[in-house]
Amino acid sequence: MLQTVQIPLLAAMLLGGCVTKLIRALRLGSLDSGLGPTALFPMRLRRPVGLAMSALELGLGLGLIATAGPIGPGAPATCVRLGTGLLFLVATSALLELRAARPDIGCGCFGDFSHSPVGWRTLTRSALLALAALITIGLRPVQQPHSSAAAALLLGMLAAELTVIAGLSPELGEALVRLGYSEPCELRVIPAERTLTALRRSKQWRRHAGLLTADIPADVWRELCWRYLVFPARYGDREAEIVFAVFLRQRRPLIHAAIVDAATGTSLPWAAAPSRARWPGRRGTDGRSAWPTAPDQEPAGGQPAPGPAEPAGPGRRSAALY
Amino acid sequence: MLRARGDRSCCDRCAGAAGGTADAARVARRRLLKDAVFRPQAGLLPESGGWRGRGEGRRHDPAGYPGFGPDSGASAPDPLAGQAGFPDASRLPRAVTGTVLDVSPHVLVLGEPGGRPGSEQRFTLTGRATTWRGFATEPTSLHHGDRAVVRLHPSRRGVADRIWANIGRVTGTIIEHTSDFMVVDEGLTRSRQIVFIPPRAAGRIQVRFPTLQPGYLIDVIGLRGPDALEGLIPATSQPAYPAGQVPEPPLVSGHVPDAISGSATWHEPAGEPPGVLGVAYPALDPETGCAEEQQPGRARSYGRMPYLAVGSSLLVRNDCNGASCVLPVTGCAAVARLFNDRCVTCGTSPRGRVADLTEASFVALGGELDKGCINATITIGR
Numbered sequence: 001m002l003q004t005v006q007i008p009l010l011a012a013m014l015l016g017g018c019v020t021k022l023i024r025a026l027r028l029g030s031l032d033s034g035l036g037p038t039a040l041f042p043m044r045l046r047r048p049v050g051l052a053m054s055a056l057e058l059g060l061g062l063g064l065i066a067t068a069g070p071i072g073p074g075a076p077a078t079c080v081r082l083g084t085g086l087l088f089l090v091a092t093s094a095l096l097e098l099r100a101a102r103p104d105i106g107c108g109c110f111g112d113f114s115h116s117p118v119g120w121r122t123l124t125r126s127a128l129l130a131l132a133a134l135i136t137i138g139l140r141p142v143q144q145p146h147s148s149a150a151a152a153l154l155l156g157m158l159a160a161e162l163t164v165i166a167g168l169s170p171e172l173g174e175a176l177v178r179l180g181y182s183e184p185c186e187l188r189v190i191p192a193e194r195t196l197t198a199l200r201r202s203k204q205w206r207r208h209a210g211l212l213t214a215d216i217p218a219d220v221w222r223e224l225c226w227r228y229l230v231f232p233a234r235y236g237d238r239e240a241e242i243v244f245a246v247f248l249r250q251r252r253p254l255i256h257a258a259i260v261d262a263a264t265g266t267s268l269p270w271a272a273a274p275s276r277a278r279w280p281g282r283r284g285t286d287g288r289s290a291w292p293t294a295p296d297q298e299p300a301g302g303q304p305a306p307g308p309a310e311p312a313g314p315g316r317r318s319a320a321l322y
Numbered sequence: 323m324l325r326a327r328g329d330r331s332c333c334d335r336c337a338g339a340a341g342g343t344a345d346a347a348r349v350a351r352r353r354l355l356k357d358a359v360f361r362p363q364a365g366l367l368p369e370s371g372g373w374r375g376r377g378e379g380r381r382h383d384p385a386g387y388p389g390f391g392p393d394s395g396a397s398a399p400d401p402l403a404g405q406a407g408f409p410d411a412s413r414l415p416r417a418v419t420g421t422v423l424d425v426s427p428h429v430l431v432l433g434e435p436g437g438r439p440g441s442e443q444r445f446t447l448t449g450r451a452t453t454w455r456g457f458a459t460e461p462t463s464l465h466h467g468d469r470a471v472v473r474l475h476p477s478r479r480g481v482a483d484r485i486w487a488n489i490g491r492v493t494g495t496i497i498e499h500t501s502d503f504m505v506v507d508e509g510l511t512r513s514r515q516i517v518f519i520p521p522r523a524a525g526r527i528q529v530r531f532p533t534l535q536p537g538y539l540i541d542v543i544g545l546r547g548p549d550a551l552e553g554l555i556p557a558t559s560q561p562a563y564p565a566g567q568v569p570e571p572p573l574v575s576g577h578v579p580d581a582i583s584g585s586a587t588w589h590e591p592a593g594e595p596p597g598v599l600g601v602a603y604p605a606l607d608p609e610t611g612c613a614e615e616q617q618p619g620r621a622r623s624y625g626r627m628p629y630l631a632v633g634s635s636l637l638v639r640n641d642c643n644g645a646s647c648v649l650p651v652t653g654c655a656a657v658a659r660l661f662n663d664r665c666v667t668c669g670t671s672p673r674g675r676v677a678d679l680t681e682a683s684f685v686a687l688g689g690e691l692d693k694g695c696i697n698a699t700i701t702i703g704r
Contacts, residue, residue: 186578186628192609221631222607243355258358265354
């Protein structure tokens with residue numbers, strides 16, 4: 001029964017390794033990544049070696065499944081299982097070599113998840129999998145358990161072995177970290193188009209749109225979590241510019257706005273201006289003669305400004321710098 | 323990709339795309355606009371000059387911004403100096419760049435060939451002044467026409483403390499390597515460089531750069547010739563990976579730290595005014611339309627650094643001597659971000675390059691150009 005458990009386990013490991021490598025190659029647009037033992041090869045050989053590894057994993061994984069049942073018992077099954085055992089034996093040796101030659105890189109067994117340097121856990125896992133493959137040689141075609149007790153025992157053994165494999169897999173921790181990972185806003189890539197769309201939906205935009213003389217920003221730049229958009233405007237008979245600072249988050253970004261003299265760059269008080277789109281019955285249409293003094297701030301969509309947890313500006317943590 | 327209206331044909335940080343003065347004006351303008359939005363404290367803004375707006379007849383005036391303009395060195399008044407703990411740039415050693423017009427055992431004359439009479443600058447040479455011209459030598463070994471970077475004595479501004487003549491640096495990806503020369507790609511905004519390594523320096527360089535093959539990174543310092551760089555000194559150790567296979571940077575949770583330590587290097591001016599104080603930053607906003615960012619399959623950066631733009635301010639501190647200065651971001655360090663090297667000028671820095679300084683900035687912070695890097699900590703102005 002122990003032998004029976006190994007077949008799905010080995011197949012899952014091989015196919016999982018193949019798929020994660022493929023995902024990595026698609027993401028990077030190249031197979032020359034040199035992750036894992038392929039880094040031991042010269043540059044010109046890394047692509048073919050990487051391709052061969054992935055193809056071998058795919059073939060053996062599918063072969064293990066195909067030859068597990070009544071189809072293809074005997075020599076084909078033995079060949080596939082022997083090949084799997086040899087693959088893991090060679091992998092163990094390669095990892096030992098990698099650990100000595102390039103101790104800084106990971107094994108690459110599961111693509112992006114295998115960045116941790118090769119350690120004893122990775123080596124042990126590879127050796128155990130080789131052993132698991134070798135003990136399946138000569139196994140008769142796998143059949144369904146005859147009783148629920150046998151099925152439970154089989155599942156229990158599978159779970160226990162999975163636990164052991166998980167314990168020997170540094171990739172598990174990496175996967176858990178990625179699952180719960182949220183990139184800080186300072187590092188997040190947010191298209192400027194999205195920022196502009198959010199700005200144009202905001203109350204700040206509607207409030208000041210009457211002053212703008214162009215819909216296309218004269219300048220756009222980003223610092224940390226804020227993107228700044230500058231639009232040409234008219235302030236009475238003077239040329240002016242309105243600068244919007246939009247906090248980079250997906251929904252309802254906080255927006256600040258200020259109007260400055262185009263020639264001198266000095267801040268100007270907001271003056272009454274016809275809005276392009278006023279929403280009756282809402283704030284800003286109550287007959288006020290003047291707009292709020294700069295800088296005014298408001299989240300897009302007319303939501304009240306968030307509490308202290310919401311960033312009030314770029315001086316969030318180090319106000320001394322500005 | 324959103325494109326702002328304007329005259330930016332490439333992106334807003336292409337060296338030389340708009341000229342140093344225009345870049346300086348943009349930097350100053352962005353600071354003013356940002357301050358206008360976020361209610362600056364009184365006294366932090368430049369009193370006069372400011373920036374001139376768009377349009378004909380308006381002069382781009384970078385006055386009031388620290389260290390901008392040709393040969394401003396570190397002597398320009400820094401509006402942030404003395405505020406909130408910002409170091410005063412004027413207290414840093416001043417760096418001067420020019421062409422050697424004359425040299426004697428006691429006096430060095432710098433200027434520009436064909437410059438107007440009286441524009442030369444004279445510096446006193448003392449016995450302690452050291453000179454580099456491919457190797458340590460005497461100031462009298464300088465030649466007429468050499469391009470020199472001079473660090474002045476901190477307390478005696480007319481005295482030359484350190485001189486580098488014809489120093490150059492090539493940092494990039496090897497494109498072609500023959501028995502005679504290498505062609506190195508320094509990014510799309512810089513022209514490709516030719517490097518030849520003389521036999522006397524080959525062993526020294528190959529110890530630190532064992533893989534001089536196309537696709538691998540190189541960083542060498544040497545003598546700048548009219549057509550090529552004579553590589554003499556390895557500026558760092560070669561990363562083990564090719565330029566297109568930069569290791570995955572570690573994930574950053576929460577907020578990125580305020581201060582980031584690493585290696586700070588220098589670069590030759592390419593379209594920048596000589597003597598400009600500034601820093602090329604490895605993580606400019608990809609949405610600004612920078613040429614490198616538009617490349618399909620472009621190499622990723624080694625480190626995860628917060629996105630900034632041209633005009634952002636960085637407090638750069640030399641961890642070796644404690645000198646620090648606020649510098650504007652003037653460009654993108656597209657190649658520097660590929661390196662995961664450490665600087666070992668004083669101790670061992672964390673991996674990765676955090677800033678690529680202009681020559682003047684590097685010298686003003688106390689760096690030795692022939693050493694290649696300083697252990698540095700940057701703090702991002704917020």
